[in-house]
Amino acid sequence: MKHIISPTDLTLDELDELLRLSEDIYKDPKKYSDACYRKRLATLFYEPSTRTRLSFEAAMLNLGGSVIGFSSADSSSAAKGESIADTIRVVSSYADICAIRHPKEGAPLVASLHSSIPVINAGDGGHNHPTQTFTDLFTIKQLKGRFEGLTVGFCGDLKFGRTVHSLISALSRYSNIRFILISPDELKVPAYIKDEILDANNIPYEEVRSLEKAIPYLDILYMTRVQKERFFNEEDYIRLKDTYILDSNKMALAKEDMLVLHPLPRVNEIAVEVDNDPRAVYFKQAQFGVYLRMALIIMLLRD
Amino acid sequence: MLNIDVIKRGIVIDHIKVGGAMKIYNYLNLEHLDCSVAIIKNARSNKMGRKDIIKIEGMLDEIDLDILGAIDPNITINIIENGEIIEKKNPRLPEYVENILKCKNPRCITSVEHGIPHSFKLTDKKNGIYRCIYCEQAFDGVPSVVSGTVNKL
Numbered sequence: 001m002k003h004i005i006s007p008t009d010l011t012l013d014e015l016d017e018l019l020r021l022s023e024d025i026y027k028d029p030k031k032y033s034d035a036c037y038r039k040r041l042a043t044l045f046y047e048p049s050t051r052t053r054l055s056f057e058a059a060m061l062n063l064g065g066s067v068i069g070f071s072s073a074d075s076s077s078a079a080k081g082e083s084i085a086d087t088i089r090v091v092s093s094y095a096d097i098c099a100i101r102h103p104k105e106g107a108p109l110v111a112s113l114h115s116s117i118p119v120i121n122a123g124d125g126g127h128n129h130p131t132q133t134f135t136d137l138f139t140i141k142q143l144k145g146r147f148e149g150l151t152v153g154f155c156g157d158l159k160f161g162r163t164v165h166s167l168i169s170a171l172s173r174y175s176n177i178r179f180i181l182i183s184p185d186e187l188k189v190p191a192y193i194k195d196e197i198l199d200a201n202n203i204p205y206e207e208v209r210s211l212e213k214a215i216p217y218l219d220i221l222y223m224t225r226v227q228k229e230r231f232f233n234e235e236d237y238i239r240l241k242d243t244y245i246l247d248s249n250k251m252a253l254a255k256e257d258m259l260v261l262h263p264l265p266r267v268n269e270i271a272v273e274v275d276n277d278p279r280a281v282y283f284k285q286a287q288f289g290v291y292l293r294m295a296l297i298i299m300l301l302r303d
Numbered sequence: 304m305l306n307i308d309v310i311k312r313g314i315v316i317d318h319i320k321v322g323g324a325m326k327i328y329n330y331l332n333l334e335h336l337d338c339s340v341a342i343i344k345n346a347r348s349n350k351m352g353r354k355d356i357i358k359i360e361g362m363l364d365e366i367d368l369d370i371l372g373a374i375d376p377n378i379t380i381n382i383i384e385n386g387e388i389i390e391k392k393n394p395r396l397p398e399y400v401e402n403i404l405k406c407k408n409p410r411c412i413t414s415v416e417h418g419i420p421h422s423f424k425l426t427d428k429k430n431g432i433y434r435c436i437y438c439e440q441a442f443d444g445v446p447s448v449v450s451g452t453v454n455k456l
Contacts (some may be wrong), residue, residue, distance in 0.1 A: 083416055104412040106437020110419055125410045127438055192441065196427070 002303050003112040003119040004296065007133040007170045014299075015137070015170075021295035022138050026288070029062060035298050036065035042095035043069030044087065044111075045122070046102040051264060051286065052122050052131070056099045059293035068095060085114040092116040097301055099131075100124075118300040126160045131296060132263050133166040135289040140220060142288065143259055143281060147174040153214055155182040155244050156224035156269055158189040163263040164224055165193055172201050179205040180214045184243050186236070187226070211244050215254045221246070223262045223269055223282075247271040251279065261285055313338070313360040315381040315388075316371070321345055323375050324355035330374065330403070333359065351377075372396040373403050373423065376431030398425050404433060404442045411438035 003009065010018060025032050041060040045053050048071065057067045084102070088111040091098055098115070100108045101122040108121035108128075123129040140147060152171060154164045158181055168189070171177050179198070181189050188207060198205050208214050215221065226241045228234075246260065251274055262270060262282040274280050319327060324342050333340045338361030348354040368380055372394030382390040401422045406413045413419050413435070423433040423442055433442040 083418060084412070085418075102412070103410075104415055105408065105410050105439075106412040106435070109437050110412055110416070124412075125438075127410075 001116075001118055002300055003108075003115070003121075004130050004300070005109050005112055005119070005121045006128050007130040007166045009130065010134075012173060015134070018134060018292070018295050018299060019138055019141050021298065022288070022292045023142065025294050026142070026291045029291070029294075032063055032294060032298070034064040035294075036060060036063035036301060039063075039065040039097070039301060040095040041065060041067050041069075041297065042091045042098040043067060043071070043122070044091065044098055044100040044102075045069065045071045046073040046100075046107070048072055049101050049123065052101060052129075053099075055286070055289045056120075056122060056131075056293055058290050059297060062290065063294055063297060065096075065297075084110050087111075088115045088119070097297060118303075120296065120300070123162070126162050128166055129162050129263075130166065131289070131293055132163050133170050134296065135285060135292045136163070136167050136222070136261060136263070137170055138292045139261060139281060139285040139288050140259070143284075144219065147171060147177065149176040150219045151178045151180065151217055152220040152222065153180040153182055153218040154189075154222045154224070155211055155214075155246075157187045157226045157240075158183040158224070159187040160227060161224045164189070164222065167222065168193060169197050172197050172203055177203060179203065180217060181205060181207045182209070182211050182214050182244070183207075184209060184240060186240060187243075211246070212250060212253060215250055215258075218254065218258050221254070221258060221260050223260060223266075225262075225265065225267050225269055242268065245269055245271060246274055248273050248277070251277055254279065309386050310339075310358055310360040310383055311386050313358065313383050314368070315383060316357040316359070317354070317379045317381060318348070318351060319355035319357065319378050320351075320375050321353045321355055324357055327357060327371065327374060333357075336361065368394060370394075370397060370400065370403060372431070373400040373425075373433060396425050396428060396431055399423070400433070406435040406438065406440060406442075408435065408438045408440040411435060411440065413437060 043053050043056055053071060060067050084107055092115050095117060097118045099120045099122040100111050102124050105125040105127035107124050108119055112119040121128055121130055158164050168179060223246055228237050245268060258279055260280045264282055264286055324344055328342060338359060341358040343356040345353050346356055371378055376396060378394060380392050380394060381388045401420045404423045405421050413421055422436045424436050426432055426434045
């Protein structure tokens with residue numbers, strides 16, 4: 001039995017298999033409509049997340065399975081003080097697989113240590129969000145056809161943005177990748193990501209402040225939202241939230257085949273006018289997320 | 304200059320990061336041992352500027368000194384026999400420690416669920432860096448020892 005707590009819990013071979021299966025599902029979803037018949041997914045969401053929860057639920061329903069769960073800590077036994085270990089032991093007898101989101105970092109790992117069913121981390125605070133990373137990889141693979149040789153720009157909150165850290169880590173396993181890290185000084189990528197991932201693997205990267213200057217060089221632009229819930233100090237959040245806004249003028253500076261990805265939800269860091277640009281693929285990315293989660297559920301229930 | 308008697312037989316734990324001596328004292332449970340202990344805090348050091356030192360006189364066979372590497376990888380352990388240093392060693396860095404270091408990340412699950420053991424993994428042997436297995440935050444600063452058992456993998 002395998003758990004998915006971090007994006008690196010899959011080897012490159014397993015990841016390739018996941019992406020191949022996702023592609024197969026994308027091409028012919030009906031073929032998989034009974035793949036999880038009589039199987040049940042538990043969604044244990046201790047913090048609100050419409051998108052990820054619905055994506056998991058849609059994935060399981062598309063596979064012919066069923067879904068149980070809760071969508072906030074208030075409506076779960078956590079409000080009565082039950083530990084994660086106890087909750088997962090009980091849920092293990094109700095469901096075949098579970099997806100857990102928790103505001104505290106490491107909560108899904110704790111769950112996996114006490115679970116008798118596969119646990120998928122659906123986001124733990126500012127830490128990991130592996131299915132988002134796999135979705136990002138699937139989107140790049142589908143739309144670019146490769147990972148090797150790409151120049152990938154990350155823009156916005158690179159300090160607290162877990163999707164950024166995870167995707168940097170995942171892409172660093174491929175050759176000839178180059179990163180341009182675009183952020184204000186206060187929201188730079190943490191030192192340990194630079195030391196232990198980028199420098200350790202001799203991956204070229206630049207840290208810059210100007211999106212306009214960086215955008216012409218990019219094959220992928222990964223935009224992020226400055227997330228209010230990651231700040232302890234509201235003043236800092238207000239000061240930094242509108243640092244970067246991608247609009248048509250900036251898009252005019254980009255390559256014709258550059259792709260704009262965003263983990264969503266978008267607030268105002270991408271102007272609505274960009275949505276109609278064929279290079280803006282963030283809604284496609286959300287759609288790919290369902291196929292990817294379908295593939296992951298199949299793989300974990302098969303093992 | 305402060306003078307502490309030379310010990311005949313025992314251990315001197317030297318080069319402790321300033322402020323760490325009492326944590327090590329508590330971790331080693333030295334108050335419960337039938338031996339003399341001297342704690343020197345804020346001593347001058349050519350190498351470190353300031354340091355703490357612990358001198359322990361007596362038998363220490365039952366103490367796992369290797370585990371001190373997780374608390375402070377830079378310390379030196381001097382084994383004393385007949386008033387002379389017969390062995391000088393740096394502690395081994397255990398691969399995994401449980402309930403020795405305490406995760407200080409307020410976003411970590413261990414900050415709210417108190418029954419979870421504080422577990423750290425050695426992720427960088429060269430620099431002696433330990434990371435919490437849950438949130439992966441590196442342990443940093445003066446040791447904050449959790450009371451509990453020691454487990455090694």
